[in-house]
Amino acid sequence: MRISAFLMLLGMALICAAPAHAADAKPSLVTKTVSGDEFVLGDGRDVKLEGIRAPFPETGNFPEKSRQALQLLVENHLIVFENVATDRYARSAAQAYVLKDNGKKDWLQGEMLSNGMVFIYPPVGTEPHLDEMFKLESVARHLKRGIWADAAYADTAADQAGMKYGHFAFVSGVVREAERVKDKVYLNFGADWHKDFTVAIAAHDLKNFRDKDIDPLDYKGKTIRVRGWIKREFGPMITATHPAQIEILDRR
Numbered sequence: 522m523r524i525s526a527f528l529m530l531l532g533m534a535l536i537c538a539a540p541a542h543a544a545d546a547k548p549s550l551v552t553k554t555v556s557g558d559e560f561v562l563g564d565g566r567d568v569k570l571e572g573i574r575a576p577f578p579e580t581g582n583f584p585e586k587s588r589q590a591l592q593l594l595v596e597n598h599l600i601v602f603e604n605v606a607t608d609r610y611a612r613s614a615a616q617a618y619v620l621k622d623n624g625k626k627d628w629l630q631g632e633m634l635s636n637g638m639v640f641i642y643p644p645v646g647t648e649p650h651l652d653e654m655f656k657l658e659s660v661a662r663h664l665k666r667g668i669w670a671d672a673a674y675a676d677t678a679a680d681q682a683g684m685k686y687g688h689f690a691f692v693s694g695v696v697r698e699a700e701r702v703k704d705k706v707y708l709n710f711g712a713d714w715h716k717d718f719t720v721a722i723a724a725h726d727l728k729n730f731r732d733k734d735i736d737p738l739d740y741k742g743k744t745i746r747v748r749g750w751i752k753r754e755f756g757p758m759i760t761a762t763h764p765a766q767i768e769i770l771d772r773r
Contacts, residue, residue, distance in 0.1 A: 548599040548620055557587025557639050559612070560595060567612040571604065572654060573630050574642030577689065580673040587638040587667075594619055594632055601626065604649050616649055634658050637667025640674070643689075643749050644765035646729055651765060676746060679710035682718040682757040691748050692718060692759065693770060699741040706737040708745075716756040720747050720767070729763045744770045 549562040557575030561567055576583035602615040618626040630650070633639040634657040641654050648654070662669045669675075677685055679694025698709040704724035711717025722730065722737050730737055746768045749759035761767055 548601045550598075551592075551595040551600060554588050554592040554595065556584065557591050557633060560591065562600070568600075568602075568617065569608055569610075569612040569614045570617055570630055570633070570639075571614045572616075572641060572644065572648035572651065573633060573639040575639055576668050576674075580668070580671065583638075583668050583671065583673075587633070590636055590638040591629070591633060594627070594629060600629075630654060631657055635661055635666075637661040637665075637669050640668065641748075644763060646733075646763035646765045655765075655768075679718040682710075682751055683716075685751045686753055686757060687751065689748070689750050690759075691746055692751070693744065693746040694718065695744050696720075696740045696742060699738045701738065708737065708740055711756075714755065718756060719754070719758045721754070721758055721760050723760065723762070726762045733764050735764050740767070740769075746770055 549564060549566070551560045552563050553561040555561065555567075558570045558573050559568065559575070575587045578584055599620040601618050601620050602613070603618075605613055605615040608614040617629040619629060619632075620626055628650075630639075631653065634641070634654055641651075641658055644651055661667065674691070676691045676693040679692055682690070682692050685692075694710045696708045697711060698707075700707055700709070704727075706722040706727065707714065708720040708722075709717065710719065727737070747759050747761060748766055749761065751757050751759055759766075
């Protein structure tokens with residue numbers, strides 16, 4: 522009897538803990554766009570577009586432009602979802618699609634990236650369609666669409682990274698040295714790691730690189746772009762948890 526009760530309680534717990542999928546992904550109308558990556562549905566659900574980020578508030582009028590761009594895409598259209606889950610802020614994080622009258626579905630993440638109204642924010646590597654998202658972001662960046670025409674979203678040279686403490690940034694430069702120290706890997710961009718820009722990869726995150734057949738030590742001598750928050754650890758540092766944060770800009 523105790524075993525049966527336990528199994529019943531366990532089953533109920535698993536059901537409660539399971540991520541939302543088809544049952545919570547019914548087509549819905551948007552009643553309010555919060556930002557370029559978030560909106561509210563008619564049933565009250567707050568939806569975060571998974572894998573992307575709207576422009577930061579301090580970057581002029583781009584946050585409002587991004588919100589307006591999303592509003593134009595979703596206005597008067599039903600929205601359908603895939604890969605729905607609940608994020609730490611109790612929002613529904615999902616890939617979202619506009620359902621057109623002809624039955625066609627327009628991918629919201631793709632549309633916003635193509636227009637240069639959002640960027641991929643910092644990828645954890647498990648986002649659906651991540652490779653496609655990077656291609657779309659790269660084209661928008663190359664064509665200087667939207668935010669990519671603004672200096673706030675341009676690459677910061679590695680030797681200038683100290684000017685971006687406490688900010689999210691795209692930092693590029695040549696990896697001068699790549700070394701393993703006590704199970705961590707450090708990518709150093711200058712001669713003095715005490716003051717120069719560094720990318721750190723923790724021991725428990727190295728598996729993410731191995732899963733992609735990447736040895737971080739092979740970044741040595743390559744020109745890369747890394748995205749993330751810059752903190753002060755001796756000099757400026759970004760912690761990379763997944764190779765999706767790092768783009769190789771040359772193929773030497």
